[in-house]
Amino acid sequence: MSEQHDNRDGFIPQYLLEKLAERGNEDAKRTLAQSKDIEKHNEELKKNSESRQLIENIGGQGQRFIYDSENTEQFKRKLVRKEGDSPVQDEIVNVAYDHCGKTLEYLKTKLGHNSIDNQGMDVVCNVHFGKNYANAFWTMNQLSVGDGDNRTFINLSRSIDVVSHEIAHGVTEYVNELKYQFQSGALNEHFSDVVGSAVQQFVKGQTAKMADWLIGDEVVGPDWPGKALRSMKEPGTAHELDDQPAHMRDFKKLPIKIDRGGVHINSGIPNKAFYLTAMEIGTDQAAFLWINAWKNKSIIHPQATFAEAFTAIQEAAEQLVQQGKLPQQATAVVKHAFQEVGVLA
Template sequence: MTYDFCGKTLEYFKNKLDRNSIDGQGMDVICNVHFNDDPSEKGLNNAFWVGDQLALGDGDGRTFINLARSIDVVAHEFAHGVTQSVNELIYERQSGALNEHFSDVIGTAVQQYVKGQNAQTADWLIGDEIVGPAWPGKALRSMKTPGTASEIDDQPDHMRDYKKLPLSKDNGGVHIYSGIPNKAFFHVAMDIGTDAAAFLWYTAWHDRENIHPRATFLEAFKAILKAAEALVEKGKLPAKTIDSVKSAFEEVGITSLVHA
């Protein structure tokens, strides 16, 4: 199953993003399944990208079950490798939240591609297939309605609820505040389609002027808007994309930072 998921993710990269594997140069994919760095524990409750490969735990059977069984989790980790290759977003605070956000974008896009879904028919949940019986909810995150995936889901969906957290808490909120740009992506995808929105985000991620290692949400908006304008001019995205991006980022309070 995991082998097939890796193949489908590479297929999406090639067919929808015009990218040759994780590094863009056809690198081999190394995926470690049943990974456990502590043999005394029943199963690792985690999945992650490290160096040049993926590691997927089996879960403890309570909080999480086999993390390799979910296509969005596999694709999410692939995308961390892409970010590492393209712009090396530092994994803390807003740059780290953008790192997590881009992985959620790719994770949901690949999942919809594999399952034959679109923006309107997808549930927009992240990790719903790997949560176990002790998890207090239906998924890890919701891109459609951040903060509703579980009883412990504390993601906000607007900058008014953004607070600068200490690095000791979720690396300054990398999983918490990714919900804000996630909501913006959801709005754009609903307007122009998930694949088109993912292609837009992927294109913007190559803007090293704005998406630098310590990029902010506002800089990400600037990169995405600039990419939208360029892709519309080239006829690769519909004309409404520009207004869609402006509206989506206004909806989550990021564009208001221009005047802050």
């Protein structure tokens, strides 16, 4: 497994931060500068095998380890709560611990997937990462979450959606290694949105029809020009700068330098297809279908396209229907959903 699949851009897409910075948003400028420093630091750590062994998290019994970065950019700086420990005084530590636990519970009980690698890997989460750092990211088998700037973005640890989304990047890394660029990268982002939304609905006791299907609505602050980062229900409507397409006719062919070829932008298309599927068969069953499809490495290879993802999902639906694990209409529902978004002519 290579490191190229790390979600280096973070939960808040770099291209959006750049657009905000162009508008004169000082918080976005600062987060962009911090992100460049962090990426440089991470690249150096990866090259140093001793440092890598020290911080990388492999194996375990599906336990949680919450570290306090103490507003530095250090991984595993200070262990503040581990599996089974009582709550601590720092509310952010407790919230992150709970969110990691709910994500693991959902993966296991609803999706039949044992932690991140399906082998019970421990979950390492670094909170208070960076100084007023307005982002969260997955790298080197661990999650790092900033406190936000309290203007454009508020503390990212408080959102189950953020924590689950980033952990799901780890799942993709182990399941099919979708390369983080172009259509495969958009599928990578899409799957994290699927898991983030599904876990959030699970925790809130919502059905597909009750949910608002917004991504990042809990972390946008008063200076954010909209209601969320993305909408799975209506891609392109979450904020003033939202250019997510909901149909292949509006697919954006972008160079690699812009959002890695549109990983956060074009993910609106499969997101809409998932939303349409979930509305018919339920979010948990749709997510269960998706993760089963994601494990079909012969079709969903590292550079898979939207069309290939549909093929894998359709095949998984047929098998799961035959096994009595999904309702009879699942295959027709999936076909219709992907026709609606133009992936299937």
